[in-house]
Amino acid sequence: MLRSLRWRLWLLSLLVLGLTLASAGWVVVHLFERHVRAQFEARLQDHWIDVLASLHPDEAGSPQLDGKLADPRWSRQYGGLYFQVQRAGDVQPEPWLRSRSLWDERLSLPVDELADGTVHWHDLVGPGGQALRVMERTVQWSDTGGRWRVAVAADQRELLDAMDAFRESLALALGVVGAVLMAALGIQVNIGLKPLRALQAALQRVHQGQVTRLEGSFPTEVLPLVQDFNRTLAYDEQVVERARRLTGNLAHAIKTPLAAMVALAEDATWPGEDARRQWQEQVQAVRDQVDWHLRRARAAGAAGAARRTAVVPVLQGLLRVMDKVHARREGEPPVQWELRWPQPPVYFAGETQDLQEMAGNLMDNACKWARRAVRISVQGDGGQVVLAIEDDGPGIAPELREAVLARGIRADERVPGSGLGLDIVRETAALYGGELRLLESELGGLRAELWLPQG
Known part of the structure; x- marks a missing residue:
């Protein structure tokens, strides 16, 4: 299930939506409760002012209730609205005055030292187990009357019921919003994945x-x-x-040698030694054609594959081989090699064997024609690897450079070779989208530049 992109989107959407709605619900409930409590306490302060306005000191400075309070809950037994007046500083004193709603109960106010004008709030358990919110302040009517604690309390049942009802309504509303959002998310997921379904259908048609x-x-x-x-x-x-x-080229290329081999086999008058020699020549021609076409086929198959070959280690390995192959050059001094490469190293986007064959052919040619020095340099240039092999030999005239790239063409017959090396390099590089360039070297000879894709 987790491998499905659709299910991943659904699970992620459910997680984000659930956390969002839960956080939003908590914040809204918190703000609502704070607002409702503030309104409740504001009304309680108004009740305290009403009680204080009805109290007047007697001759001894003690408070007396003057008249009847307007709210009927003050008089109804356990009506939910209460007041109590007691002398400040006494430990658990008997109330001096209390509302009729308290009946024979009292508000068990905590021992508290209140500065004049300071409002204190308490949560108490009142008559009948009511959860009361209490507000009290200290009042002094005269210098001789002492200080009095005037407390007003109200039942919080209506407040708590209102908050519970709001939570239930909010949960229902958030549930509806969540359902609507999930439906919208479902539509969004379906629309968002529609291009992938179209891509799948297109692949099926292919x-x-x-x-x-x-x-x-x-x-x-x-x-x-x-x-x-x-x-x-x-x-x-x-x-x-x-x-x-x-395949067609290979079939065409070996057609003639095979015909010659058949003719030799059928001609009984042909001398045995000559027949054997010509037969071997034709067999070698067939083998050369097959090898050449196999190399091209291998490069064609690897040109687009995701390969990555470090260039410098391949060149270093070829240098060790060239040192052995060209250690002794008749009438010529040993070749002095110079290899330059950049930092960081560059990579060829292709097969190691193909790079070895291309670079090996160019290095072998440079050794054959060089007088003393061969310089090899590697660099990266805009997504391509540029391998330059230079020698201090006679070089190739500009008008002959294009011709020597043709298969089997040699610029000079004095140096042994088949004339296939440069053509193989050019063909293999072309299969990778690269090219072989023949230029004049600063050393005086030929500069062969091999441009290949960089890995």
């Missing part, structure tokens, strides 16, 4: 052979994936077409 490319209108977030996939499909088509062409 698999069924109805089309050769992913077709359709896709959003910008999916479009790069579609474009990369279409490029991969185009490359696969090129690989298949190239394989077909290579």
